Amino acid sequence: MAEMFPRIRACGDSMLSVELADYIDDDVNRRIIALFDELNRNPIAGIEEMAPTYRSLSVIYDPAITRGGALADVLQKRLQALSVTDTSSRCFSVPVVYGAAVGIDLDALARMKDMTTVELVNLHASAEYRVYMIGFAPGFAYLGGLPDALHTPRLAAPRQRIEASAIGIGGKQASINSVPGPSGWRFIGRTPVRLFDPYRTPPFLLKAGDRIRFRPIGEAEAARLDTMVAAGQTVLEPEAA
Amino acid sequence: MMHLRILQAGPMVTVQDRGRRGLLHSGVSGSGPMDTPSFRIANALVGNGEDMAALEFASAGGTFEVTEPVRFAVTGGDVDIRIDGSAVRPWESHNLFPGSTLVVGGLRSAVWGYLAFSGGIDTPLILGSRATHLRTGLGGHEGRCLRASDLLPIGCLDPTPHLALTKLWRRSNRPINVVAGPQDDYFDASAWRTFLGSSFVVSSSRDRMAQMLDGPVISACRGNDIVSDGTTFGSIQVPGSGRPIVLMAERQTTGGYPKIATVASIDVPRLAQTPSGSAIRFRLISQAAAEALLVAERQALQDVMTGLSEKTEPMSVAQEVAL
Numbered sequence: 001m002a003e004m005f006p007r008i009r010a011c012g013d014s015m016l017s018v019e020l021a022d023y024i025d026d027d028v029n030r031r032i033i034a035l036f037d038e039l040n041r042n043p044i045a046g047i048e049e050m051a052p053t054y055r056s057l058s059v060i061y062d063p064a065i066t067r068g069g070a071l072a073d074v075l076q077k078r079l080q081a082l083s084v085t086d087t088s089s090r091c092f093s094v095p096v097v098y099g100a101a102v103g104i105d106l107d108a109l110a111r112m113k114d115m116t117t118v119e120l121v122n123l124h125a126s127a128e129y130r131v132y133m134i135g136f137a138p139g140f141a142y143l144g145g146l147p148d149a150l151h152t153p154r155l156a157a158p159r160q161r162i163e164a165s166a167i168g169i170g171g172k173q174a175s176i177n178s179v180p181g182p183s184g185w186r187f188i189g190r191t192p193v194r195l196f197d198p199y200r201t202p203p204f205l206l207k208a209g210d211r212i213r214f215r216p217i218g219e220a221e222a223a224r225l226d227t228m229v230a231a232g233q234t235v236l237e238p239e240a241a
Numbered sequence: 242m243m244h245l246r247i248l249q250a251g252p253m254v255t256v257q258d259r260g261r262r263g264l265l266h267s268g269v270s271g272s273g274p275m276d277t278p279s280f281r282i283a284n285a286l287v288g289n290g291e292d293m294a295a296l297e298f299a300s301a302g303g304t305f306e307v308t309e310p311v312r313f314a315v316t317g318g319d320v321d322i323r324i325d326g327s328a329v330r331p332w333e334s335h336n337l338f339p340g341s342t343l344v345v346g347g348l349r350s351a352v353w354g355y356l357a358f359s360g361g362i363d364t365p366l367i368l369g370s371r372a373t374h375l376r377t378g379l380g381g382h383e384g385r386c387l388r389a390s391d392l393l394p395i396g397c398l399d400p401t402p403h404l405a406l407t408k409l410w411r412r413s414n415r416p417i418n419v420v421a422g423p424q425d426d427y428f429d430a431s432a433w434r435t436f437l438g439s440s441f442v443v444s445s446s447r448d449r450m451a452q453m454l455d456g457p458v459i460s461a462c463r464g465n466d467i468v469s470d471g472t473t474f475g476s477i478q479v480p481g482s483g484r485p486i487v488l489m490a491e492r493q494t495t496g497g498y499p500k501i502a503t504v505a506s507i508d509v510p511r512l513a514q515t516p517s518g519s520a521i522r523f524r525l526i527s528q529a530a531a532e533a534l535l536v537a538e539r540q541a542l543q544d545v546m547t548g549l550s551e552k553t554e555p556m557s558v559a560q561e562v563a564l
Contacts, residue, residue, distance in 0.1 A: 010421070012420050022467065036266070053469060053471055069529060135493075136469070140268050
């Protein structure tokens, strides 16, 4: 049975999920973020907060102010009237030390792909990525735009601890880890940049819709950036348009 | 400054407040109490505002001292509480003086307890909240469970009357209400019959993040992988094992398993408080019905908190028995 989208689903008594598709797609994600931005600009009474994901928008509401049924009708109308422009998205150049202790899978991945590590690094750093969503953990960035040749299934058994700086590949997705933890993704490098630091202003550097390029750096520059990051500097600034 | 000293801590004592709000789009889940009504009643019993922080504990509290006189209250369930060896009741406020030792023992027929002090636990706000998020080491006291020799600041509060809860707060064995979705269509009629027609046993695999359920396997006819989307407190994920996982206060904000249903907000604390090994059943209700129940329960909780009765003289159980 073919699915009918968009559809708005109940998630209990205080959340709706506005689903535009059940697959990963750039245009779908652009529409989700456009809806998120639209609802931030022109709020609907009763909505407490929202979270855009790859293909859906989670909408948390207070049932004492609006009921899910009525809110779904209003959201449908907003969706129909939605115009999608993403001229506001920012682009960042993320410095990466490829390989070494955190990039544990770089060499094996290059062999698996029948490339040299230099070719793999150049391919990874040649693409423009897009932040599809921030989710799972604080500041964790799910990136779209990974070149087809780098798509790699996750490990059968996750590793127990991967560092907060790790640059990963999981299936068709790329990522920048924001907190340490277990992961079944493959890791090819690390960045001195901290996407999440609760003691820094701002605590989060990226948001859904941002664009990213990876910039290979050497250990010397990484050490310099590490020192700046340790001093609480953000290091990462959007590139001039 | 007034301080709380931890002499001995139960297995999972954390600082919690109402939780973090407004950061879901940055991947930060609410955290906060597993049983919000019990938490709120604990704060109300000692005259605290609803934004103040208290301690949450799992199964047993611990041993505590204070550096200045405070009032405290323990809620969540029936529990053995002693001040210098004399028993006092849960669900009402008592004085604790410097030099005295407070022992909060094991919960009976409940899993999560709350220990509130007048003035509130005054650890720093992290991202707008004092709630501990254990998995990411955020908030509370150094982002972790409390242990012996920890010293926590307590805020100041003008004295208010001693209060007691007169009627037990909500205990029932009725089925846990759920609302279908958002991926209810990943499960066919037979899977739904299993889900609604069987008993599930609350597993001992549980923490502040998630609660596993044992019982019949639920198979997803459209597979157990979805493109990750948003989760909420009470989302019931079904991974490939067919064993349901209910996401709790400290859940991940997005997940890639289909969610057959969501526990109604009013029944989330009841599920959280169900001891491991106990059987539960699910009952399907509409989103509108769950909303109505939630709105009514909020009013009932408000009524309970404004209707707390004043104790003229704080009295220990031993004193009461002696009368």
